[in-house]
Amino acid sequence: MKHKEYMWAYLFVAAPILGFMLFAFIPISYSVYVSFTDYSGYKAPVLNGGDNYVRLINDELFWKTLLNTFYAALGIPIGMALALGFATALNQKIRGIRFFRTIFFLPTISSIIALTLLWKWIFNDTYGLLNYLLQYIGIQGPAWLSSETWAMPAMIIQGVWGGLGINIVLYLAALQGVPSSFYEAAEIDGGNRWDKFRHITIPCISPTTLFVLITSIIGALQDYPRFQIMTEGGPNYSTTTIVYYLFQNAFRYMEMGFASAMAWILGFIILAITVLNFYLSKRWVHYE
Amino acid sequence: MFSKKQTSEWVRKSFAYLFLSIGALMMAIPFLWMVSTSLKPAGSEFEFPPQWIPTNFDWSNYSFVLLESDIVQGFFNTLLVILLPCLVGLFTSALAAYAFGRMQFPAKNLLFTLLLATMMIPGVVTMIPTFILFKNIGWIDSWLPLIVPGMFGAAAAVFLLRQFFMTIPKELEDAAKVDGMNPFQTFIRIILPLSKPALITQGLLGFLAGYNDYLGPLIYINTPEKFTLQLVLASFQGFYTSQWTYIMAGSVLALIPTLLLFFFSQKYFVEGITLTGMKG
Numbered sequence: 383m384k385h386k387e388y389m390w391a392y393l394f395v396a397a398p399i400l401g402f403m404l405f406a407f408i409p410i411s412y413s414v415y416v417s418f419t420d421y422s423g424y425k426a427p428v429l430n431g432g433d434n435y436v437r438l439i440n441d442e443l444f445w446k447t448l449l450n451t452f453y454a455a456l457g458i459p460i461g462m463a464l465a466l467g468f469a470t471a472l473n474q475k476i477r478g479i480r481f482f483r484t485i486f487f488l489p490t491i492s493s494i495i496a497l498t499l500l501w502k503w504i505f506n507d508t509y510g511l512l513n514y515l516l517q518y519i520g521i522q523g524p525a526w527l528s529s530e531t532w533a534m535p536a537m538i539i540q541g542v543w544g545g546l547g548i549n550i551v552l553y554l555a556a557l558q559g560v561p562s563s564f565y566e567a568a569e570i571d572g573g574n575r576w577d578k579f580r581h582i583t584i585p586c587i588s589p590t591t592l593f594v595l596i597t598s599i600i601g602a603l604q605d606y607p608r609f610q611i612m613t614e615g616g617p618n619y620s621t622t623t624i625v626y627y628l629f630q631n632a633f634r635y636m637e638m639g640f641a642s643a644m645a646w647i648l649g650f651i652i653l654a655i656t657v658l659n660f661y662l663s664k665r666w667v668h669y670e
Numbered sequence: 671m672f673s674k675k676q677t678s679e680w681v682r683k684s685f686a687y688l689f690l691s692i693g694a695l696m697m698a699i700p701f702l703w704m705v706s707t708s709l710k711p712a713g714s715e716f717e718f719p720p721q722w723i724p725t726n727f728d729w730s731n732y733s734f735v736l737l738e739s740d741i742v743q744g745f746f747n748t749l750l751v752i753l754l755p756c757l758v759g760l761f762t763s764a765l766a767a768y769a770f771g772r773m774q775f776p777a778k779n780l781l782f783t784l785l786l787a788t789m790m791i792p793g794v795v796t797m798i799p800t801f802i803l804f805k806n807i808g809w810i811d812s813w814l815p816l817i818v819p820g821m822f823g824a825a826a827a828v829f830l831l832r833q834f835f836m837t838i839p840k841e842l843e844d845a846a847k848v849d850g851m852n853p854f855q856t857f858i859r860i861i862l863p864l865s866k867p868a869l870i871t872q873g874l875l876g877f878l879a880g881y882n883d884y885l886g887p888l889i890y891i892n893t894p895e896k897f898t899l900q901l902v903l904a905s906f907q908g909f910y911t912s913q914w915t916y917i918m919a920g921s922v923l924a925l926i927p928t929l930l931l932f933f934f935s936q937k938y939f940v941e942g943i944t945l946t947g948m949k950g
Contacts, residue, residue, distance in 0.1 A: 387773060390853040394769035397762035398785055401822025406788045409799035416799060423805065468693050471686040484936065485694045488701065491932045491939070493882050495903045496921035500704045503914050509716050511703050543697070548943060555944040604794050607884045611904060625794060632798050633889065642798050649795040656790075 417642035427639065434643035443619065444627065444644070450534065451603060451623040457538040457545075458598045462591070464542065465549035470583075472550070473557040483554070487547035494544075498611040501540045502527065505612075530620040533613050537621055540608065549594050556590035557583065588667040596659050603652055624648050708732070708918040715914045731919035739909070740894060741920055744902030745927075751813050751887075751898055752880030755820025760873050763823035764865070767831035768857050772843065788825045793885075801889055815890045816898075820880070827872045830942075834868040835861065871942040874935055881928060899924055 417434055419427035438444050468486065472479055489497055504511045505526035513523030526536040564582045573581070606625045609615060615622035615630070624644065632641035702722075707715050711728045714721075735741055769775070770782050804815045838861065846856040862869070884900040891897060897905065903924050910916040932939060 387853065388775045391769040391773040391775035391778075394773070394853070394857075395766040395781060397821075398766045398823040398825065398828055399781055401819060402785055402788055402825075405800060405819045405822070406791060406796060409796045409803060410791065412802070413795060413799040416802070423802070464693075468690065471689045474683055474686040476683055476686055476690070480936075482690050482694055483940070484933075485697045487932075487939075488697065488929070491878060491928050493900060493903065493921075493924045493928070495882075495884055495900045496704075496924045497700075499903070499907065499917050499921050500700055503707065503918065504700055504703065506914075509718065509720070511699070511720070514718075514720060543700070546693075546697070551940055551943050600792065604792060607888075611907065628794060632801075638798055638802065645792075645794045645798060649792045652792045 413642050413645065416639055417646050419639045421637075421639040421642075423636045423638050430639070434640045435647075437640065438643055438647065443622070444624075446619060447622050447624045447627040450619075450621060451625075453534055454537060454541070454605070454621075454623055455599065455602045457541040458595070458602060460538070461542040461545050462549060462594055462598070465546050465594075466553050466587075468546065469550045469553035469557055470579075472554050483547075483551065486550050489544040490547040494607050495611060497544055498540070498608050501536075501543075502612050505536050527613055528617055530617050533617060533621045537608065537612060540612070541602070541605070545598070549598075552590055552594055553587065556587040560586040585668045588663075589669060592659065592663045592667045596656055599655055599659075600652055603648065603655075704918050704921055707914055708922050710915050712913060712915045728915075731915045732923070735916055735919045735923060739906070739916075739920065740897060740902045741899065741923060743895070744897050744899040747813075747896060748881060748898040748900070751816045752877060754817050756873060756876045756880060758821040759823050760827065760869060760876060762821065763827035763872070764831050764862070764869065765857065766823055767828045768835050768861055770828065771832040771835035772838075772861075773853065785825050785828060789829070797885075797889070804890065810890060811892045811896065812890070813896065816883075816886050820876075824876070827876065831865070831868055831872060834865060838864055867938065867941075870935070871938040874931065874938050875942050877931070878928060 416427055418429060418431065420430045420433070421427035468482075472482055507513060507523070507525035507528065510523075510526070512526070516523040524532040526532045560583060564586070565578055568578050568582055604625050605623070606629060609621055609623060609626050610629075613621040615626045625648065628641050628644045628648065631637040631644065706722060706724065708731055709727045709729070710721070710724045710731075711726075712731065712734075714724075766785075770778065800815075800819075804810060809815050842860050842864075843856055846860050851859065882900065883898075884904065887898040887901045888904075891901060894905070903920055906917045906920050
């Protein structure tokens, strides 16, 4: 009887477990091997020791892309602060929550390709909407996407705009979950609005902050399509991130071994940041 | 007269409305700009200063894009590609979620942890070896790499559906057992009908991810006839360089299906997203 139930259970979990083996475990193991080979994708891989990793460390462009990747991630704190601001405003028992939430959420469900094409047009230096609006307040806008200085800020602006909705929804749910008795207690103690925000709201929503932070970093470090459509890594490599460089090597130059080494370094960076976040979170995240 | 508290309440709400309205404008203006550009006669997008509302709505960009580009074919290709992963993948995920949530079997926790680990692995690490795998079995430039893996189910869906199944009262299953149902019958006849909202949410999220997927098709598909909608749209950049009225019309068309879906099922989307966040 018991064994029969085990049989059923194994049958039920068989597909996802098989999928895990085929599309995660085996590829990952193979990827470790490939990262130590010279592999063009056409001829069989040839072991070349740690050459790919040595080449990466000596590759100036790799370091530049690493720096660019972290530069691009500057959008994360900006986006989180804005999202928390908007979610707090939405949480003031106002009318039209649904309306505002829908507007902020639109980019989240929209095609990234469509939105990136749209922003490419908005950033157009001569006829784009942004420079037209800037002119109203007396600012001569830069040549956003063709300027080494302004291409990355443009990417950050678009990223923040597109990512707000999902974080607002998450923060709003967290804010609504803060027990009102906490605020009432603080009022009795004579706390003002800022005290309440600082000592009640922020600690109560800290698990959501951690979640948003970690998922945003994992997403930002692997962001590829926006860069491919908007800047193609340029001008002069100013928006070439690790993932972009990795794609170039893997699928344009067919340097699968070199690209795999890069993927592992990026994978370890992501893992290290995630672990570090969890470790540091003990100091600032409060679970009820 | 208003009390001090009422006044401060009024001030606070006014600030909230002001802040939200500025934000909503910043969100909406790009979309309006997209629609506005798409309704201008080709070439007139380069008039300065730009016209917000075109004097005559010119729908020819839409007819041009619909008739001359591959966007319609891309749309149907996308539907063909995501149908099986969405439906079959949802079923296999639900089945596994049921076993992990409600049944006892040896090595259950180990297997569940393994599955969850796939959610932690950065996509970039598996991308290249998976590409090599599909290349070796001759699946490049076919839809199979986009269809087959999804049919095995998704770890995130297993996780979230398991959470839901755990809330269903145990008595229902016991009654089914007394009636002589085997676990599969119980799952089909008792559990699935009770889980419609959770299944719809996961189905919608899966559909959305598949519809908007760009990386998968980009890596695997080369032949233009096999392009999914997102690939067709991205190819507009090369085909219609700087012809923004066409590019924007294509973008609007690409957004319409997801926007419609979203407006009719907003509740499920928001619930799904919030649930995903709550596990953190």
